[in-house]
Amino acid sequence: MNPNVLPRTRAARKPFEVRRAEIVRKAASFFAQFGFDATTRDLASWLGTTQPLMYRYFPSKNALVEEIYQSIFVGAWKREWDGMLTDRARPLRERLVEFYDQYTNVIMQPEWMRLYLFAGLRGVEITGLYIARVEERIIRPVMLEMAAEHGTVVTPENEARLLELAWSLQGGIFYYGVRKYVYGTAVHQEKRQVIEAAVEIYTSAWPKA
Amino acid sequence: MNPNVLPRTRAARKPFEVRRAEIVRKAASFFAQFGFDATTRDLASWLGTTQPLMYRYFPSKNALVEEIYQSIFVGAWKREWDGMLTDRARPLRERLVEFYDQYTNVIMQPEWMRLYLFAGLRGVEITGLYIARVEERIIRPVMLEMAAEHGTVVTPENEARLLELAWSLQGGIFYYGVRKYVYGTAVHQEKRQVIEAAVEIYTSAWPKA
DNA sequence: GTTATTATTTATCGTGCGATAAAGCTAGGG
DNA sequence: CCCTAGCTTTATCGCACGATAAATAATAAC
Numbered sequence: 001m002n003p004n005v006l007p008r009t010r011a012a013r014k015p016f017e018v019r020r021a022e023i024v025r026k027a028a029s030f031f032a033q034f035g036f037d038a039t040t041r042d043l044a045s046w047l048g049t050t051q052p053l054m055y056r057y058f059p060s061k062n063a064l065v066e067e068i069y070q071s072i073f074v075g076a077w078k079r080e081w082d083g084m085l086t087d088r089a090r091p092l093r094e095r096l097v098e099f100y101d102q103y104t105n106v107i108m109q110p111e112w113m114r115l116y117l118f119a120g121l122r123g124v125e126i127t128g129l130y131i132a133r134v135e136e137r138i139i140r141p142v143m144l145e146m147a148a149e150h151g152t153v154v155t156p157e158n159e160a161r162l163l164e165l166a167w168s169l170q171g172g173i174f175y176y177g178v179r180k181y182v183y184g185t186a187v188h189q190e191k192r193q194v195i196e197a198a199v200e201i202y203t204s205a206w207p208k209a
Numbered sequence: 210m211n212p213n214v215l216p217r218t219r220a221a222r223k224p225f226e227v228r229r230a231e232i233v234r235k236a237a238s239f240f241a242q243f244g245f246d247a248t249t250r251d252l253a254s255w256l257g258t259t260q261p262l263m264y265r266y267f268p269s270k271n272a273l274v275e276e277i278y279q280s281i282f283v284g285a286w287k288r289e290w291d292g293m294l295t296d297r298a299r300p301l302r303e304r305l306v307e308f309y310d311q312y313t314n315v316i317m318q319p320e321w322m323r324l325y326l327f328a329g330l331r332g333v334e335i336t337g338l339y340i341a342r343v344e345e346r347i348i349r350p351v352m353l354e355m356a357a358e359h360g361t362v363v364t365p366e367n368e369a370r371l372l373e374l375a376w377s378l379q380g381g382i383f384y385y386g387v388r389k390y391v392y393g394t395a396v397h398q399e400k401r402q403v404i405e406a407a408v409e410i411y412t413s414a415w416p417k418a
Numbered sequence: 419g420t421t422a423t424t425a426t427t428t429a430t431c432g433t434g435c436g437a438t439a440a441a442g443c444t445a446g447g448g
Numbered sequence: 449c450c451c452t453a454g455c456t457t458t459a460t461c462g463c464a465c466g467a468t469a470a471a472t473a474a475t476a477a478c
Contacts, residue, residue, distance in 0.1 A: 014425080051467090061466065160397035169381065171384025174384055184332070193373070201414040
């Protein structure tokens with residue numbers, strides 16, 4: 001017997017690719033809330049369909065999960081961010097604030113943040129690759145621009161220190177999102193203000209040597 | 210049939226409280242690695258005992274998990290930290306570096322960090338309480354000491370901004386641990402150096418107003 | 419309008435889970 | 449040395465999980 005109290009109305013018939021894309025999108029939101037150990041039956045109920053339907057579109061639960069990883073971690077980066085940090089026609093602080101404002105508009109959402117942490121805790125390989133890419137695309141450019149702005153010469157000796165300093169800026173911003181979207185605690189300011197304050201601190205106190 | 214290849218030797222008989230404490234301690238380490246959805250059978254194998262043994266000491270898996278939460282989140286704070294940040298006989302930077310050095314000696318370990326995030330993602334109530342306590346015991350004192358050092362008057366208008374600034378410092382340090390212990394990526398400096406650099410940035414660039 | 423196609427559902431399988439009951443074994447008291 | 453208390457194990461239950469097969473129904477082609 002079907003455990004649902006109300007008899008389900010048959011799900012609307014949809015073209016293969018439409019349904020498939022819908023499953024990936026909604027399943028991401030579902031797993032972000034309940035973790036990847038949530039069941040395919042609950043997922044189907046969330047989708048408004050039945051459990052075996054998923055297996056027409058994905059060979060296994062894990063195949064679906066892998067596709068969610070791809071959509072989140074590979075699809076997150078936007079083309080226009082690439083030159084944003086290094087455009088020296090604009091003041092550095094302005095570049096940093098605008099970049100982090102836009103970048104966090106994408107990643108600082110409950111879905112993205114939670115999936116990122118769920119996947120990290122699971123030891124999913126792609127999260128390590130994601131961090132490596134963040135270092136090359138964000139941390140290192142930020143560090144180099146900071147150094148250029150302050151006349152700091154980057155050497156093999158101080159590179160590690162300067163990279164970690166740029167990571168600290170990133171971490172200070174990121175943890176704001178963790179508090180808000182993972183732990184659900186009250187924060188005291190809006191995202192934009194937090195970014196501005198953190199960027200201000202780092203640009204004004206960047207070490208000369 | 211027992212799936213173990215080698216026939217288990219019977220577990221050494223131990224007094225109730227000894228075995229019980231051992232289960233909590235080792236189970237914390239086990240769940241930190243594999244998440245709270247790991248099975249009680251695997252846990253028993255990890256403990257070197259059998260699965261039903263756990264039920265002599267805890268009425269359910271969840272009761273054991275709750276006890277692990279308590280031991281981690283309530284038992285983490287050390288008495289001597291309480292006056293450390295506010296001891297104005299010492300230079301502020303020195304206080305901050307020493308506090309964060311010692312505090313991170315406790316929390317910046319794979320076990321603590323992973324359980325903290327696992328629990329947070331599960332929506333476990335105690336993590337919200339933990340963050341509230343961190344704000345009262347660390348963030349607010351840090352903010353007030355910073356303000357006092359720089360002659361900043363804390364008002365209802367700027368309090369939110371100053372609190373978030375102190376959170377940024379904490380977040381910058383914390384995220385270093387996330388990278389290292391959750392994502393397993395290479396970091397460029399030792400913890401102590403990262404703390405020193407972050408504290409240096411924040412103490413030298415703290416806003417006057 | 420009939421038929422072919424395929425999206426969707428119902429029914430079910432084997433497995434592994436948390437939990438319980440009962441049997442087995444070991445240390446300490448007499 | 450035996451007996452008993454209680455720690456530990458074996459055996460097992462009911463259930464929910466991922467996955468598959470077969471039946472059903474809605475769309476598309478002609």
